[in-house]
Amino acid sequence: MPTAIAVTSRELVLPPTDGQTPAAVVLPPPHEQPLETALAETAALLDREGFLVVLYPAADAAATAQRLHTVRALLESDRIALLPLDLPPLAVAVLARQLRRLSVSDLSPGVLACAARLLTHYLHAGAQLNSVARLEHVPVGLASHVASWLPGAQFGVLAHPTPRLVRVGAGDDTLPAPGYATELTVAHSHPGHPGRTGADWVTGTLATRWRIDDVHQVPLPAESARWWGTGRLTEFTAAIADLSVLYQLVASVRRTECHWCGRELIGDWCAFCSAPMPRADGPRRSATARPALTSRP
Known part of the structure; x- marks a missing residue:
């Protein structure tokens, strides 16, 4: 049965890199869509697609997560997977x-949804910032805080998979590289922004x-400025582009059957x-104790 992939903002829908990639579903936040409309559209989507996997930044407003859980609860659906991700918006x-x-492959809905956690390990997400004074998601030392006040200061920050912060142009400004072939998706502040950060360090x-194979430029998500603590930035994510490699990564993992659903x-x-999953050396969950329909971090 088909599985639709959804996000919580139009800015999180990237253009496809081939002619076979399905479009993403956008589930608007509460201030953009009444609950009744959200319920009707989600129900119609499930009737048409069968299953729905929703990805959203864990740092999203609490109202967004609450709306998603409310819709799933009111529809009493076990065919909606809600996956909050501790990643920057572009990632x-x-x-x-x-x-x-x-989603166009032969992966089952359950395996496809679980693949989100697996594939996050192969993302390298970061940004080039003009200031780290308000950066909350990556540890910042006192020296870097002080350097943020210097004119022209630039920082290279890796938020995932291993947090790292370097001063661009200060000699050792190398961030840990992926150990496999990737392409780079880059999003920078609007060219008209008065303090736009140049992307030369990232793309060059x-x-x-x-050893990036290819670079793709995309618009900067609006939430990126809040996530990184500054409106002058170049956000980037390195990821595996080869579909056959992605499929092999997921297909090579041992599959099991959920003991509940x-x-x-x-x-x-x-x-x-x-x-x-029940531990092999521990007690199984009682068949009468249904797990709550809540997402795991």
């Missing part, structure tokens, strides 16, 4: 595009050091019903 968009590409120095899954918990 969420890149991951959503990867799942969109995989960093891309060369990381019976869906096929990979990993240690079901993305649809949130039931954890």
Whole structure:
């Protein structure tokens, strides 16, 4: 049965890199869509597609997550997987595009939803910033805070998978590189922005050091400024582009059956019903104790 991939903002829908990638579904936040409309549209979507996997930044406003859980609860649906991701906005968009590409394969809905956690390990997400004074998602030392006040200061920041912060042009400004072939998706502040950060370090120095196969320019998500603590930035995400490699990564993981809902899954918990895999050396969850329909971080 088909599986639709959804995000919570139009800015998280990246253009496809081939002619077969399905479009993403956009589930607007509460201030953009009444609850009644959200319920009707989601119900129609489930009737048409069968399953729905929703990706959204864990740093989204609490109202967005509450709306998603409310819709799922009111529809009493076990075919909606809600996956909050502790990633920068652009990385969420890149991951959503990867799942969109995989959704046309023979992966079952349960495996496809669980693949989101697996594929996050192969994303390298960061940004080039003019200031780290308000950066909250990556540890910032006192020296970097002080340097933020210097005119022309630039910083290279890696938020995932291993947090790292370097001063651009200060000698050792190398960020840990992926150990496999990737392409780079880059989003920078609008050209008309009075303090736009140049992307030369990202598309030139960093891309060369990381041996990037290709670079794609996309619009900067609006939430990126809040996530990174500054409106003058160049956000980037390196990710595996080869669909056959992505498929092999997911298909090579041992599949099991969820002991609660019976869906096929990979990993240690079901993305649809949130039931954890029983430990081989521990007690099984009682069949009468239904796991709550809440997302796992």
